[in-house]
Amino acid sequence: MQSGFEPLAAEVKPLLLHESVELLMQVGGPAALYVDGSFGQGGHSAEILRHLAPEGRLVALDVNQKAEAARSLSDARLRFVQRSCRDLCQLFGEEEPAGVLLDLSVQLSAQEERAKGLSFQADALDGRLTPWARRADEWLKQVTAAELAWVLQEYGEQSSLLAWRLAEAILHRQAEKGSALTSADLAEVCRAVKIVDDRGLHPAKQVFQAIRVHLNEEIRELRAALCSALKSLRCKGRLVVITLRRQEASEVKRFLREHEAPDLRFAAFVTPRRLVELWPLASTDLPYACRQLCEPIRASAHEVARNPRAKVALLHVPGPWHAAEGSPAARAVQEAGADWASAAPHGVPVQDTVTSTFGSDNREAA
Numbered sequence: 001m002q003s004g005f006e007p008l009a010a011e012v013k014p015l016l017l018h019e020s021v022e023l024l025m026q027v028g029g030p031a032a033l034y035v036d037g038s039f040g041q042g043g044h045s046a047e048i049l050r051h052l053a054p055e056g057r058l059v060a061l062d063v064n065q066k067a068e069a070a071r072s073l074s075d076a077r078l079r080f081v082q083r084s085c086r087d088l089c090q091l092f093g094e095e096e097p098a099g100v101l102l103d104l105s106v107q108l109s110a111q112e113e114r115a116k117g118l119s120f121q122a123d124a125l126d127g128r129l130t131p132w133a134r135r136a137d138e139w140l141k142q143v144t145a146a147e148l149a150w151v152l153q154e155y156g157e158q159s160s161l162l163a164w165r166l167a168e169a170i171l172h173r174q175a176e177k178g179s180a181l182t183s184a185d186l187a188e189v190c191r192a193v194k195i196v197d198d199r200g201l202h203p204a205k206q207v208f209q210a211i212r213v214h215l216n217e218e219i220r221e222l223r224a225a226l227c228s229a230l231k232s233l234r235c236k237g238r239l240v241v242i243t244l245r246r247q248e249a250s251e252v253k254r255f256l257r258e259h260e261a262p263d264l265r266f267a268a269f270v271t272p273r274r275l276v277e278l279w280p281l282a283s284t285d286l287p288y289a290c291r292q293l294c295e296p297i298r299a300s301a302h303e304v305a306r307n308p309r310a311k312v313a314l315l316h317v318p319g320p321w322h323a324a325e326g327s328p329a330a331r332a333v334q335e336a337g338a339d340w341a342s343a344a345p346h347g348v349p350v351q352d353t354v355t356s357t358f359g360s361d362n363r364e365a366a
């Protein structure tokens, strides 16, 4: 699979480096097995290796080809696997990693933005950062206004009205031109419709971001990676997740809420059915629940001064919570005397309950 995605440029620095690695290794210690689910240019991996004992091991994953960057760390304790971190629970068999780090936020240097047609000057509007993504210019030729408006609202943080105006204007420009829109075309339409951005960003900034997030399925991947990481940790290890954008942080929070064990005080005043609706984990047989171990951690003033991108970065620690058998949530409700099994509306796995009309998996169609 050719992705052509280069290692992160030197101008892109690893976020929350010391805080994330310290928390990651806090439970397992230096002699354990760790997973870096998003190797990138290896900044976090290098820091983990720095703290790892000789018998410790690190498995680093990336969907894109980073083998050379991994080799350049030249460390026998490191194994690089080119694979999505959504698959990490399939890699370890009986082995249990002590910690998983996920840092999936896209951070592109100016040069990479140009190469991917995501700068406002570049010609071809590409946007593919993962092997499964579709080209943005191809997608814009066949997308409907409703889908485009949904994408702009969902991932571009646009109001519904503005998302619709932008969608209609972009598709009008596409129909007028006939051939593929360039990134300059798209930027021009956005500028004409939005004129200014409330947050002082380039008027096209969030439109480009929304299209990229959608076509690379960034939020879907994050969600799948969280599920997979918790499964592989088997409720004992430590998961740390770095997010850079509001949608990513919201997804982590939503994941946590959906995987929390029920608060049994509610059993005193809501029906079992309602309890299951409020804590969807109780309708599944997942063998773990989650609990937010601490408030998301922000970068220090010192880091932000060195790297302004860090200002919006958050480090989440959605610690797994273990029960001996079956779903802890289900067990807890049962212990409270509630008939959760018959109360569960559909017994639908939690992962499948939050879907959107347009959020379907591109990979099936591609």
Ligand SMILES: C[S@@+](CC[C@H](N)C(=O)[O-])C[C@H]1O[C@@H](n2cnc3c(N)ncnc32)[C@H](O)[C@@H]1O
Binding pocket: 005, 008, 013, 014, 015, 037, 038, 039, 040, 041, 042, 043, 044, 045, 061, 062, 063, 064, 083, 084, 085, 086, 103, 104, 105, 106, 107, 130, 221, 225
């Ligand atoms: C922000 S970078 C990681 C930076 C890294 N922590 C470092 O210190 O250099 C994100 C990386 O995640 C990779 N990536 C994106 N989606 C992925 C997925 N589903 N599975 C594995 N890697 C993924 C990208 O190719 C990119 O290299």
